[in-house]
Amino acid sequence: MTVSSRTQVGIVGAGPAGLLLSYLLALRGIDSIVVENRSRAYCEARQRAGLLEAGSVELLRSVGLGERMDAEGLEHGGIYLQFEGERHHLDFRDLTGGRWVTIYAQTEIVKDLIQARLAAGATIEFEVSDTSVAGLDADRPVLRYTDSAGTRHQVSCDAIAGCDGFHGVCRDSMPPGLIQTAEREYPYSWLGILASVAPSTDELIYSRHPDGFALHTMRTRQVSRLYLQVPADEDIDRWPDERIWTELQHRLGIPGWELKEGPISEKAISPMRSFVAYPMRYRRLFLAGDAAHIVPPTGAKGLNLALADVTVLAKALTSLLQEGDADLVDAYSDTCLARVWRATHFSWWMTSMLHVDPNRDEFGAALQIAQLRYVISSRAAATTLAENYTGYFRLTWEP
Numbered sequence: 001m002t003v004s005s006r007t008q009v010g011i012v013g014a015g016p017a018g019l020l021l022s023y024l025l026a027l028r029g030i031d032s033i034v035v036e037n038r039s040r041a042y043c044e045a046r047q048r049a050g051l052l053e054a055g056s057v058e059l060l061r062s063v064g065l066g067e068r069m070d071a072e073g074l075e076h077g078g079i080y081l082q083f084e085g086e087r088h089h090l091d092f093r094d095l096t097g098g099r100w101v102t103i104y105a106q107t108e109i110v111k112d113l114i115q116a117r118l119a120a121g122a123t124i125e126f127e128v129s130d131t132s133v134a135g136l137d138a139d140r141p142v143l144r145y146t147d148s149a150g151t152r153h154q155v156s157c158d159a160i161a162g163c164d165g166f167h168g169v170c171r172d173s174m175p176p177g178l179i180q181t182a183e184r185e186y187p188y189s190w191l192g193i194l195a196s197v198a199p200s201t202d203e204l205i206y207s208r209h210p211d212g213f214a215l216h217t218m219r220t221r222q223v224s225r226l227y228l229q230v231p232a233d234e235d236i237d238r239w240p241d242e243r244i245w246t247e248l249q250h251r252l253g254i255p256g257w258e259l260k261e262g263p264i265s266e267k268a269i270s271p272m273r274s275f276v277a278y279p280m281r282y283r284r285l286f287l288a289g290d291a292a293h294i295v296p297p298t299g300a301k302g303l304n305l306a307l308a309d310v311t312v313l314a315k316a317l318t319s320l321l322q323e324g325d326a327d328l329v330d331a332y333s334d335t336c337l338a339r340v341w342r343a344t345h346f347s348w349w350m351t352s353m354l355h356v357d358p359n360r361d362e363f364g365a366a367l368q369i370a371q372l373r374y375v376i377s378s379r380a381a382a383t384t385l386a387e388n389y390t391g392y393f394r395l396t397w398e399p
């Protein structure tokens with residue numbers, strides 16, 4: 001038996017994009033349903049991003065999601081760039097007229113959003129299967145899924161948002177030939193760890209070392225997050241904890257500074273990829289977040305782009321569904337892609353400047369050092385990095 005129902009917006013995916021979209025639509029009095037193929041516990045524990053641009057922070061605050069972030073988040077006014085054995089500080093506030101970034105883990109944003117939506121009586125269907133979207137040429141597209149108890153559902157929607165990440169179903173449901181893609185794969189991956197030890201630094205350290213890139217970031221005052229550049233097809237079993245700490249000490253160490261070690265609670269290897277699919281809309285099906293684009297994490301943009309897309313989408317759907325005005329939905333893809341391509345360039349640029357080419361490229365290595373020296377010695381170059389890192393495009397939400 002199939003249960004039929006109706007909602008205004010069907011949302012596929014309970015990541016940051018899908019959950020924030022559902023939250024923002026509710027602020028405008030628009031109904032939605034969120035379907036998610038993982039469990040709530042899995043979504044709340046999945047280790048991913050942790051750095052918010054100033055605009056993302058301001059957005060979350062302005063819509064009533066700032067309380068725990070303001071209490072527990074760590075505000076950073078800059079980063080360290082390290083190369084050739086020297087560590088240099090970039091002061092974002094000075095360079096950008098006061099902009100900053102905040103460390104607040106994606107897991108916490110997801111928890112805050114799930115808690116807020118469920119407290120408001122919203123429907124989030126976890127552990128669904130066989131999700132599909134259909135009827136895309138009609139005014140009422142249909143979202144189908146099987147719930148965790150095995151009941152098949154068919155939801156008639158005014159619009160569907162594909163917030164289902166890179167491996168979701170919505171992008172591939174677009175009509176054949178509509179979507180174009182632009183892609184770059186990098187010849188290295190990131191081995192990331194979560195360690196139960198206080199961070200050894202007040203702000204992030206990006207280190208270009210001849211043996212590979214390393215990054216020291218953090219999640220809280222008690223939890224450190226560290227990354228190492230490893231070969232693209234690396235096997236995690238080749239990296240026992242002791243080897244990871246030895247390599248981190250080697251790539252991050254400078255005289256007079258100590259990297260504190262602690263128990264590793266999680267480790268994983270992530271591939272590095274740039275990917276943009278466009279347009280991000282077909283009639284009443286909209287793609288948002290990782291469903292439409294992926295950036296390598298060096299620029300810390302993935303989560304911020306996901307939040308930005310759905311802020312634009314929530315405004316556009318409000319105009320469409322409440323005033324019958326299609327101008328903003330017509331502009332949705334182009335509006336998002338301007339920000340996406342800026343972030344894609346910045347993420348590629350940071351990645352290319354800081355990682356070591358496994359194919360031993362002396363010329364490329366010399367260019368990287370020349371670029372890093374330029375960034376730390378030219379106010380104009382440092383400002384370019386700072387304004388992109390803290391968020392080049394403004395993000396607004398009118399109460």
Ligand SMILES: Cc1cc2nc3c(=O)[nH]c(=O)nc-3n(C[C@H](O)[C@H](O)[C@H](O)COP(=O)(O)OP(=O)(O)OC[C@H]3O[C@@H](n4cnc5c(N)ncnc54)[C@H](O)[C@@H]3O)c2cc1C
Pocket residue numbers: 012013014015016017018035036037038043047048049050051106128131163164165166167168169270288289290291297299300301302303304306
């Ligand atoms: C391993 C990893 C590490 C990362 N690290 C960083 C980082 O350090 N810094 C940074 O800025 N960014 C990082 N990112 C990127 C950042 O986390 C993403 O950009 C962000 O999660 C995008 O949010 P989203 O909501 O668009 O997609 P997602 O968070 O991927 O959410 C999509 C949701 O859709 C669900 N879903 C998928 N298919 C279906 C289906 N058929 N039916 C129902 N539900 C479905 C998924 O289970 C998931 O919950 C990382 C990403 C990954 C994968």
